[in-house]
Amino acid sequence: MSRLDQGYLREMYVDPSRVDEPNAYPFDIPVIRKLGRLVLHPRMTFFVGENGTGKSTLIEAIAINAGFNPEGGDKNLRFSVRGTESPLHGALRLSRGARREQDGFFLRAESFYNVASALDDAGASRYGPRSLHAMSHGEAFLALVEHRFQPNSLYILDEPESALSPQRQFVLLAHMHRLAEHGRCQFVVATHSPILLGYPEGTIYELGDDGPHAVRYEDTAHVQLTRSFLQDRERFLSRLLGDSE
Numbered sequence: 001m002s003r004l005d006q007g008y009l010r011e012m013y014v015d016p017s018r019v020d021e022p023n024a025y026p027f028d029i030p031v032i033r034k035l036g037r038l039v040l041h042p043r044m045t046f047f048v049g050e051n052g053t054g055k056s057t058l059i060e061a062i063a064i065n066a067g068f069n070p071e072g073g074d075k076n077l078r079f080s081v082r083g084t085e086s087p088l089h090g091a092l093r094l095s096r097g098a099r100r101e102q103d104g105f106f107l108r109a110e111s112f113y114n115v116a117s118a119l120d121d122a123g124a125s126r127y128g129p130r131s132l133h134a135m136s137h138g139e140a141f142l143a144l145v146e147h148r149f150q151p152n153s154l155y156i157l158d159e160p161e162s163a164l165s166p167q168r169q170f171v172l173l174a175h176m177h178r179l180a181e182h183g184r185c186q187f188v189v190a191t192h193s194p195i196l197l198g199y200p201e202g203t204i205y206e207l208g209d210d211g212p213h214a215v216r217y218e219d220t221a222h223v224q225l226t227r228s229f230l231q232d233r234e235r236f237l238s239r240l241l242g243d244s245e
C-alpha cells in the first residue's frame with residue numbers, strides 16, 4: 001500500500017501507563033481492558049457487539065483523539081451539553097497516516113438533536129435547503145451526509161442507522177461507498193445494522209468479553225440472528241415465544 005493510500009487513522013492502542021484507575025469505568029469494561037492494538041482499515045472499520053460492550057465508549061475516545069468535540073459534530077463546532085466523556089481518550093493513542101483529513105464529522109448515537117441545533121445556528125445553508133429541525137431525524141441525517149460530507153475527510157459514526165428505514169440505510173451505504181472509494185474518506189462506524197455491515201470492503205471488529213476480534217460479515221452475531229429470523233420466522237418465533245408447534 002502506498003503511503004497515500006493509508007487511512008488518516010492507522011492504528012490505535014491503550015497506553016497502560018496512562019491509565020490512572022484500571023478498575024474504574026471505562027477500564028473495567030472487558031473490551032476496553034483487552035483492547036490492545038487495533039489496526040483501522042484505511043476506508044471502513046466497523047465495530048459491532050451487544051449493547052453495553054463498549055462501542056460508544058471506544059468510538060467517543062477515538063473521535064476526541066482525532067480532534068472532534070466530545071459532543072459530536074465537525075471539528076469547528078464547539079458546544080458543550082454534558083461534559084461526561086470517559087477518561088479513555090487520555091489513555092488512547094492513535095497512529096496517523098501520511099495524509100491529514102481536510103474535514104470530518106463525529107456522529108454520536110444520542111445527540112443528533114443538539115448537533116442539528118448547533119449546525120443550524122452556524123448557518124443551515126451548507127446542509128441543504130431546509131433547517132435540519134424541519135426534517136425528520138432520518139431525513140436530517142441523510143441531508144447532512146448528502147450536503148455536508150465531502151471527500152478527503154474522516155467520519156466517525158455511532159449507530160448512523162438509528163433513524164433510517166432499510167431503504168434509507170441502502171442510500172447511506174451508497175453515500176459511504178462514494179465517499180470512501182471515490183473521495184478517499186475514512187469511516188469508523190459502530191453499528192447494529194446488517195445492511196451497513198454488508199459494505200463490500202473493510203474490517204469488522206466484533207466486541208465481546210474476550211476483547212475485539214476481526215470477523216467476517218457472515219460470522220457476526222447480528223447477521224446470523226437476522227438471517228435465521230428472516231429464513232424461518234415461524235420457527236424462530238415459536239422458539240422465542242415458547243409456543244408449542
Ligand SMILES: Nc1ncnc2c1ncn2[C@@H]1O[C@H](COP(=O)(O)OP(=O)(O)O)[C@@H](O)[C@H]1O
Nearest residue numbers: 025029049050051052053054055056057058084
Ligand atoms: N459514565 C459512565 N459511568 C459508568 N459506566 C458507564 C458510563 N457510560 C457507560 N457506562 C457503561 O459502560 C458500558 C459500555 O457502554 P457503551 O460504550 O455505551 O456500550 P455500547 O455502545 O456498546 O452499547 C456499559 O455497561 C455502560 O453501562
Ligand SMILES: [Mg+2]
Nearest residue numbers: 055056057109
Ligand atoms: Mg452505544
